[in-house]
Amino acid sequence: MIGGGNGSFIGAVHRIAANLDGQIDLVCGCFSGTPSVSVASGRNLFLPEDRIYNSYQEMIEEEAKLPEAERMDFVSIVTPNHVHFEPAMMALKHGFHVVLDKPVTYTLEEAKALREQVKVSGKLFALTHTYTGYPMVKEARTRVLRGDIGKVRRVYVEYPQGWLYSDCAGVNKQAAWRVDPKRSGKAGCMGDIGTHAFNLVEYITGLKAIELCAELNTFVPGRLLDDDGAMLIRYEGDAKGVLTASQIAVGEENALKIRIYGTKGGLEWCQEEPNTMWMKWPDRPREMIRTSNGYMSEMAAHNSRTPGGHPEGYIEAFANIYRNFALTLQAMKEGKEPSSLCLDFPSVQEGVRGMQFIETVVASSNSDKKWVKMVD
Amino acid sequence: MIGGGNGSFIGAVHRIAANLDGQIDLVCGCFSGTPSVSVASGRNLFLPEDRIYNSYQEMIEEEAKLPEAERMDFVSIVTPNHVHFEPAMMALKHGFHVVLDKPVTYTLEEAKALREQVKVSGKLFALTHTYTGYPMVKEARTRVLRGDIGKVRRVYVEYPQGWLYSDCAGVNKQAAWRVDPKRSGKAGCMGDIGTHAFNLVEYITGLKAIELCAELNTFVPGRLLDDDGAMLIRYEGDAKGVLTASQIAVGEENALKIRIYGTKGGLEWCQEEPNTMWMKWPDRPREMIRTSNGYMSEMAAHNSRTPGGHPEGYIEAFANIYRNFALTLQAMKEGKEPSSLCLDFPSVQEGVRGMQFIETVVASSNSDKKWVKMVD
Amino acid sequence: MIGGGNGSFIGAVHRIAANLDGQIDLVCGCFSGTPSVSVASGRNLFLPEDRIYNSYQEMIEEEAKLPEAERMDFVSIVTPNHVHFEPAMMALKHGFHVVLDKPVTYTLEEAKALREQVKVSGKLFALTHTYTGYPMVKEARTRVLRGDIGKVRRVYVEYPQGWLYSDCAGVNKQAAWRVDPKRSGKAGCMGDIGTHAFNLVEYITGLKAIELCAELNTFVPGRLLDDDGAMLIRYEGDAKGVLTASQIAVGEENALKIRIYGTKGGLEWCQEEPNTMWMKWPDRPREMIRTSNGYMSEMAAHNSRTPGGHPEGYIEAFANIYRNFALTLQAMKEGKEPSSLCLDFPSVQEGVRGMQFIETVVASSNSDKKWVKMVD
Amino acid sequence: MIGGGNGSFIGAVHRIAANLDGQIDLVCGCFSGTPSVSVASGRNLFLPEDRIYNSYQEMIEEEAKLPEAERMDFVSIVTPNHVHFEPAMMALKHGFHVVLDKPVTYTLEEAKALREQVKVSGKLFALTHTYTGYPMVKEARTRVLRGDIGKVRRVYVEYPQGWLYSDCAGVNKQAAWRVDPKRSGKAGCMGDIGTHAFNLVEYITGLKAIELCAELNTFVPGRLLDDDGAMLIRYEGDAKGVLTASQIAVGEENALKIRIYGTKGGLEWCQEEPNTMWMKWPDRPREMIRTSNGYMSEMAAHNSRTPGGHPEGYIEAFANIYRNFALTLQAMKEGKEPSSLCLDFPSVQEGVRGMQFIETVVASSNSDKKWVKMVD
Known part of the structure; x- marks a missing residue:
């Protein structure tokens, strides 16, 4: 995860949503541009010290060096709008799938560039337009x-x-x-x-x-x-x-x-x-x-x-994006065709x-x- | 009443609304441009034969000839939009107050002419913008x-x-x-x-x-x-x-x-x-x-x-226009200043x-x- | 009407409900056990002085002496529960149909006696269990x-x-x-x-x-x-x-x-x-x-x-009892069989x-x- | 977890609720009285083979033998009512805290015996009366x-x-x-x-x-x-x-x-x-x-x-019981006094x-x- 340090609203929601179905584990993160905040946040989340990073650049680079079985599968970016584009591009370029909070970028040009990069990279990309979940x-x-x-x-x-x-x-x-x-x-x-x-x-x-x-x-x-x-x-x-x-x-x-x-x-x-x-x-x-x-x-x-009658809410809608993303990712990793039921999550084109x-x-x-x- | 013959929706509502508080009695009417329909409708409403008219012109003229204590106090016009202006003008000119279904007239020019006539005549005028009731x-x-x-x-x-x-x-x-x-x-x-x-x-x-x-x-x-x-x-x-x-x-x-x-x-x-x-x-x-x-x-x-808890509805809202109109009319007839509570009904300016x-x-x-x- | 003087809630509702469909006119009343209140209330209702009575006994007796075309058709009793039985019995015995506010009487024995009298008299009887209207x-x-x-x-x-x-x-x-x-x-x-x-x-x-x-x-x-x-x-x-x-x-x-x-x-x-x-x-x-x-x-x-979408409420429900009662009464007076649609109002058996x-x-x-x- | 194999409704809810806040990890389970079902269910939940058990007795005994840092902290029992008492008693006696689906037991006598055992053992006990969450x-x-x-x-x-x-x-x-x-x-x-x-x-x-x-x-x-x-x-x-x-x-x-x-x-x-x-x-x-x-x-x-306006539902209510239970357990493990905010979950007395x-x-x-x- 990039962003979502202590006190963040949307970061906490992303984590709960990702946790909910037991398909996704948080393995590393850079939770703030301020290293001490990032570390404190990571500890609160029970992360080992060596997977808490001081910058997103460091995280992407270091994780890319890990063996495939150990490194993170994808990155969730939950920063304010102006810090969407660069980490997303960098993650894609380093071979990571991306979940990105909306709106996708700061400018339309960035969005189009990101769309191109998603296409080129063949990586999965999800945009958390929660309400369609x-x-x-x-x-x-x-x-x-x-x-x-x-x-x-x-x-x-x-x-x-x-x-x-x-x-x-x-x-x-x-x-x-x-x-x-x-x-x-x-x-x-x-x-x-x-x-x-x-x-x-x-x-x-x-x-x-x-x-x-x-x-x-x-x-x-x-x-x-x-x-x-x-x-x-x-x-x-x-x-x-x-x-x-x-x-x-x-x-x-x-x-x-x-x-x-x-x-x-x-x-x-x-x-x-x-x-x-x-x-x-x-x-x-x-x-x-x-x-x-x-x-x-x-x-x-x-x-x-x-x-019926046991209400589901916002967190479950959010979790549906993560779950469908995870199920698609699993299918990809297993070399299977993902089900059309799972493929239904917002992507870079919606961005x-x-x-x-x-x-x-x-x-x-x-x-x-x-x-x-x-x-x- | 002008218009509102058998089968009319809004005419029936006007009559119910006028009846509701026991302040107003229907005394005469021309309920249709077709005389036989007008007569049949008037009979259904228990009107005496001599107060059922074949045309609104006839009604206004004949009623104006009656002694003040016997003739209608005001006329309700509940015809389609294109038959609003002429009967309203004629009624005002013959000294009758007017209740008119909305929209006030067929054209803006007519509306302004009617506004002028209301002003000149000093007669009461109510427009049944029901929802404000x-x-x-x-x-x-x-x-x-x-x-x-x-x-x-x-x-x-x-x-x-x-x-x-x-x-x-x-x-x-x-x-x-x-x-x-x-x-x-x-x-x-x-x-x-x-x-x-x-x-x-x-x-x-x-x-x-x-x-x-x-x-x-x-x-x-x-x-x-x-x-x-x-x-x-x-x-x-x-x-x-x-x-x-x-x-x-x-x-x-x-x-x-x-x-x-x-x-x-x-x-x-x-x-x-x-x-x-x-x-x-x-x-x-x-x-x-x-x-x-x-x-x-x-x-x-x-x-x-x-x-509280005994719901009032559309008819009561409609009746509020008639009741406030009637209370204002009573005050006028008694030479009193109408209460501001009663004066609150839509008039020609709203039209x-x-x-x-x-x-x-x-x-x-x-x-x-x-x-x-x-x-x- | 018996009861329902100035300040009464349910009496006013009865009058509005009876007025609403233009089938019923208030022709006389004894609106209070206190004659001055009865008279003041009757005047507020535009009744002629000679049809405002000082007691319900007087009203029933005097009205019964009038020619059939002039006297009241039925009586509405809207007094508190302990003053239901006697005026209702008296009205039935003098040949008047009855509308009675609920509950029907003060005791069960009275209710049964009233039921018997309704049966014997052949008169119409309505009990205003409003909600079924x-x-x-x-x-x-x-x-x-x-x-x-x-x-x-x-x-x-x-x-x-x-x-x-x-x-x-x-x-x-x-x-x-x-x-x-x-x-x-x-x-x-x-x-x-x-x-x-x-x-x-x-x-x-x-x-x-x-x-x-x-x-x-x-x-x-x-x-x-x-x-x-x-x-x-x-x-x-x-x-x-x-x-x-x-x-x-x-x-x-x-x-x-x-x-x-x-x-x-x-x-x-x-x-x-x-x-x-x-x-x-x-x-x-x-x-x-x-x-x-x-x-x-x-x-x-x-x-x-x-x-649809033009809400009807409590008064209209109340009015349905009066309207169905009136339509049944009209049919009776015209020697016709009342429609089953009209006969559907609460009667003495419900009481x-x-x-x-x-x-x-x-x-x-x-x-x-x-x-x-x-x-x- | 005891119970909650493939196709179970309430077992799945327990797991989602426990996952939701990132405080609890599923580490072992016996998901069915039928070993093959238990194993299949455990695999679906990404559990290692050696932590999937064939019977709850085996699970409790084997887990108790593990070093404290490795063994489960508490057990969730999500079986039908008649299989509540025995595993709960056994877990308490082996030193495990317990979360139990409601109703607490099959008979009142069992419930009282369990209450006594909770008291004697000093272990935490939560009953999932979800709605109070x-x-x-x-x-x-x-x-x-x-x-x-x-x-x-x-x-x-x-x-x-x-x-x-x-x-x-x-x-x-x-x-x-x-x-x-x-x-x-x-x-x-x-x-x-x-x-x-x-x-x-x-x-x-x-x-x-x-x-x-x-x-x-x-x-x-x-x-x-x-x-x-x-x-x-x-x-x-x-x-x-x-x-x-x-x-x-x-x-x-x-x-x-x-x-x-x-x-x-x-x-x-x-x-x-x-x-x-x-x-x-x-x-x-x-x-x-x-x-x-x-x-x-x-x-x-x-x-x-x-x-506000981001609806939470049944799963979140359920998760509140688990989260408060987990926070209390953490405080206990750290030798702290649990907050009164966390201690608010239904326990054996409610059972x-x-x-x-x-x-x-x-x-x-x-x-x-x-x-x-x-x-x-």
């Missing part, structure tokens, strides 16, 4: 792609949070880097959570965004990046979308929600009650779909662990797509033109 | 205006319906006129329900829309008017809004919903559970506000009839505003410019 | 009786309220008579709301309770009647029930809820969201049944007024059943025996 | 014990499931042992899930049940144990409870729910939405309490892993209490007496 999101995709709701017409996706409603960068470490353009990139709220919403739509519907009309807002005085935004999106096949994301929606926690309406039916899913999905019909009662029931698809069942989204949104927000085509 | 909507307005949520930053308002998801104009009388530009006006879905959503925001926040960026869609082949649309709106005070309305959102009934976030808190209300409102706070638990509790404002209490909204949305949807200022 | 309750009954959920096994019915959680009899007029055995009868909470819950089960399932095991509690010090209770009930056909009712469940409003499970499926309905019912199945998704959809039964449709329930519950609560058979 | 349940306990809702008056606890609504013992391995008295004990549904409900009340309120009045039912023909039941319970301090549990409540998943009302307020929590709790008040709005907010107690925060509950319920169900005192 939920079994119900996979169920939604399955149902939409097989035509249950007909041709998609209308998509509403929203991602309201409230935790940045005031100027808390001075006291909240999580907030500090997110509102700092040097560490976050061109977009704040839209990069941090808007990309999740954008990814969710393309994942579930299989439709690509064509052009969009966006307005980004900065409500908290003195903030340098957007903390709120909304847009109209035109998708392939004449489907129309509205995407909103906000981090000043006071009192909201993490209420990512998607609603899709087609010619035959509709569906609705909200991340805060992830085990439930609604199917809506013109002429019969709305149905409450619940995880781990017999009527669920094979894809959803593969990504569930407990029987490139996310960076294209950020570029386009920022361009649109600065433009007087109504529609801006998706940047390529 | 809910006690909880009045509570929301009270709380926002007194600053409970701070300065308004972000508004989401949505109005999804699904009943026009397919081409049903041939079999559904309610659908037929709504999708017909000759009877509905320039906008379909946006005129029918988008105006409600627009009105709701301005009513609750007291903020005027400045400019907007809209896209109207027609999903059902062959339909002449929009059946769906979405827009970004800029309000006074740098508040930002998203408004969506759809009649092809399959499986949705009448799910008008508003969420408002300010600098201190947020609120949420949905028409389908009208007795509940959510207050959201950055640092303490979300509160579930419920009608008819001791903590409700005087304005909300004035518009409720039953104790003009709605027509301005329709004009602006249609213009924006046809424009390549990102922002179109609200038409005056 | 909801369209969704009628839908539930329709579905259970036609076998949708199979043979009924398990019933949970609960009726929590919180408004009597402290000693408020001194300040709350509604509370004062309910906690007074002289006005309420043998049971407090169980008589006031437990009877509604009991009635709801027998109405929906068509099953009669056979025996029960109850515990009544009085939590508020100094109170003379129960303010809470719970019981196990055995129904015909080996169905088992649990019934709870409480008026000290702090923070609850009027949360009457029923859940029924059969051999094939289950259903759930809650009064506070009355337009929704849940159907539960062993092997397919839970369904959300909503009023005014095309899939609803004829019985439910007959008792609805607005399209007798409620009094039997109260007697049995009180006996059981005082007994060491586990099971007490329903009193006959 | 939820952070929100700990929050509920904290709030009730510090008096937020005043003196407890009324408790409703319910645990409806539907999966045993028909005779599925032949096809469902999970069902087969639960409905078999030889493996389950004296009670079916009440032992399996009723004990969870019972434990939840005593945990949250700190009140002991004094006596109860129960009816157990067997709805599915041919079944030997109860599949449904309900009871009235009297608690210390004159609090009154209703407990229902059912496995024939068709369409229910795992809807454990508790509502508690005191003299000042009430609370409600449902396992299927575990991150939300409702606080109810007589004179102010209901509050929606959500995990991982700043207003949560230290005890709840200690048992949470993700920020004894559960067996007393089962004995009492069965006795009550077979009795004609109304109240049966809790068996000691």
Whole structure:
């Protein structure tokens, strides 16, 4: 692991998620740019001293020298956005598979370069777009792609949070880097959570965004990046979308929600009650779909662990990415064809797509033109 | 009453709403442009034969000839949009107060002319923007205006319906006129329900829309008017809004919903559970506000009839417009100053505003410019 | 109307409910045992002076002397429980139909005597067990009786309220008579709301309770009647029930809820969201049944007024009793057979059943025996 | 681990829960009474061959012979009820700490003997009453014990499931042992899930049940144990409870729910939405309490892993028992006093209490007496 030292939120989540299914062991790490923090963090994680490194460069180099059976199989990179690209490139080049926190890189160019390197290296690459790890999101995709709701017409996706409603960068470490353009990139709220919403739509519907009309807002005085935004999106096949994301929606926690309406039916899913999905019909009662029931698809069942009514949550969704990554990796190591059930995790292409989204949104927000085509 | 013959939906609702509080009696009517239908309808309503009229012109003229104590006090006009203006003008000119179903007229010019006539005549005028009749909507307005949520930053308002998801104009009388530009006006879905959503925001926040960026869609082949649309709106005070309305959102009934976030808190209300409102706070638990509790404002209490937990609905909201209109009318007849609690019903200015909204949305949807200022 | 003077809750609800559909006009009343209050109340209701009476005896006698076309058709009795029996008997004996608030009488013996008088007189009699007036309750009954959920096994019915959680009899007029055995009868909470819950089960399932095991509690010090209770009930056909009712469940409003499970499926309905019912199945998704959809039964449709998504509430449910009573009465007056759709309102037999329930519950609560058979 | 071979539900959950926080490694196991199954299961779990045992006796004896630094620290027993007592006793006697699935044993006598052995041995003992591991349940306990809702008056606890609504013992391995008295004990549904409900009340309120009045039912023909039941319970301090549990409540998943009302307020929590709790008040709005907010107690925060809005579920609750057990064990090994935050996991006394509950319920169900005192 690179990053995720003591006090990190997302690093701890990565470790729990990786642990959960007993497929992955943490064997080494560089948990901070500050060596003493890295060492202290590694000790807390019961790592032997010689596998705790002072820099990610050192770690990648040293691990690459170990015999194949002993060295790490892959690296998890859980640093802020501006420290994604270099360690990822270096790991790939040294022959390691990579799991990378999103957004994939700081710039679109880096993302494309990384995509190229993944292709060239033939290594596995996973991007932790967590929300597509939920079994119900996979169920939604399955149902939409097989035509249950007909041709998609209308998509509403929203991602309201409230935790940045005031100027808390001075006291909240999580907030500090997110509102700092040097560490976050061109977009704040839209990069941090808007990309999740954008990814969710393309994942579930299989439709690509064509052009969009966006307005980004900065409500908290003195903030340098957007903390709120909304847009109209035109998708392939004449489907129309509205995407909103906000981090000043006071009192909201993490209420990512998607609603899709087609010619035959509709569906609705909200991340805060992830085990439930609604199917809506013109002429019969709305149905409450619940995880781990017999009527669920094979894809959803593969990504569930407990029987109906025993709620699974965010950590399990996260763990699904790691588990599918690990199962694919095992298959590769055993020379087998990985199952299509396991191959379903977000990769570098979703990362490139996310960076294209950020570029386009920022361009649109600065433009007087109504529609801006998706940047390529 | 003008319109609302046998089989009419909204006419029946108007009558129930007017009846409900025992303040208003139906004394005469012209219920259809077809005299035999008008007569049959009037008989079903227990009207004497001589108060059932063959045309609205006849009704207004004949009633005006009756002694003041016998003639109707006011007229309710519940016809399709294109038959709003003329009877309303005629009634005002003959000295009758008017209750008019929304949208106020077929064109903005008519709306302004009607506004002028209301002013000149000194007559009472109510527009049945039903949703502002809910006690909880009045509570929301009270709380926002007194600053409970701070300065308004972000508004989401949505109005999804699904009943026009397919081409049903041939079999559904309610659908037929709504999708017909000759009877509905320039906008379909946006005129029918988008105006409600627009009105709701301005009513609750007291903020005027400045400019907007809209896209109207027609999903059902062959339909002449929009059946769906979405827009970004800029309000006074740098508040930002998203408004969506759809009649092809399959499986949705009448799910008008508003969420408002300010600098201190947020609120949420949905028409389908009208007795509940959510207050959201950055640092303490979300509160579930419920009608008819001791903590409700005087304005909300004035518009409720039953104790907590005895749900009131759409008809009661509708009836609040009629009751407040009637109480104001009584005060006028008794030469008293009407209470501010009673004076709170939508009037012709809200109607003009709605027509301005329709004009602006249609213009924006046809424009390549990102922002179109609200038409005056 | 007898009772329901200024400040009365249930009297006002009766009037609104009777008004709502335009089938019933209030023509006379004795609104209080205190003549001046009766007169003041009648004037507020726009009644002519000569139809406002000083006592119910006077009213019944005077109205009976009027020509048939002028006198009242029926009387609504909305007094506290101890003033139900005598005016109801007197009205029946003078040839008037009767609508009576529940519980039917002060004692079981009175209830039986009233039942006999209804039978002898051939007059119509309605008891306002409001909750069975909801369209969704009628839908539930329709579905259970036609076998949708199979043979009924398990019933949970609960009726929590919180408004009597402290000693408020001194300040709350509604509370004062309910906690007074002289006005309420043998049971407090169980008589006031437990009877509604009991009635709801027998109405929906068509099953009669056979025996029960109850515990009544009085939590508020100094109170003379129960303010809470719970019981196990055995129904015909080996169905088992649990019934709870409480008026000290702090923070609850009027949360009457029923859940029924059969051999094939289950259903759930809650009064506070009355337009929704849940159907539960062993092997397919839970369904959300909503009023005014095309899939609803004829019985439910007959008792609805607005399209889907336009919520109807308590007043409309109440009005359904009055409307069905009025339609039946009209049919009788016209010499026609009333439709089975209209004949579906609670009558004196439900009242007798409620009094039997109260007697049995009180006996059981005082007994060491586990099971007490329903009193006959 | 003892039990939990391939195909086991609860064994897999135990392993995931133990893995989750990186505090515990699976080092050995006997996963089945059938050696070949044990070996196959152990291999799937990446265990070395020499730590996969053919019988639990062998495992305990062999592990005890290993040097302290190499042998297992504790054993998890996840077998059916009738194979709880002997391995637990043997493990304690050989110096191993124990985690045991609930109910603790097959009979009350065994439970008491085990309690004695735990006391004598000084070993740690955890019973996986999972539901008390939820952070929100700990929050509920904290709030009730510090008096937020005043003196407890009324408790409703319910645990409806539907999966045993028909005779599925032949096809469902999970069902087969639960409905078999030889493996389950004296009670079916009440032992399996009723004990969870019972434990939840005593945990949250700190009140002991004094006596109860129960009816157990067997709805599915041919079944030997109860599949449904309900009871009235009297608690210390004159609090009154209703407990229902059912496995024939068709369409229910795992809807454990508790509502508690005191003299000042009430609370409600449902396992299927575990991150939300409702606080109810007589004179102010209901509050929606959500995990991982700043207003949560230290005890709840200690048992949470993700920020607000990132749902945690059943596995995390389960993991809290393991984590607290592991943290306590670490403190013991380091000679430190374990924190009171960590010591909060169910132990053998809760197991004894559960067996007393089962004995009492069965006795009550077979009795004609109304109240049966809790068996000691």
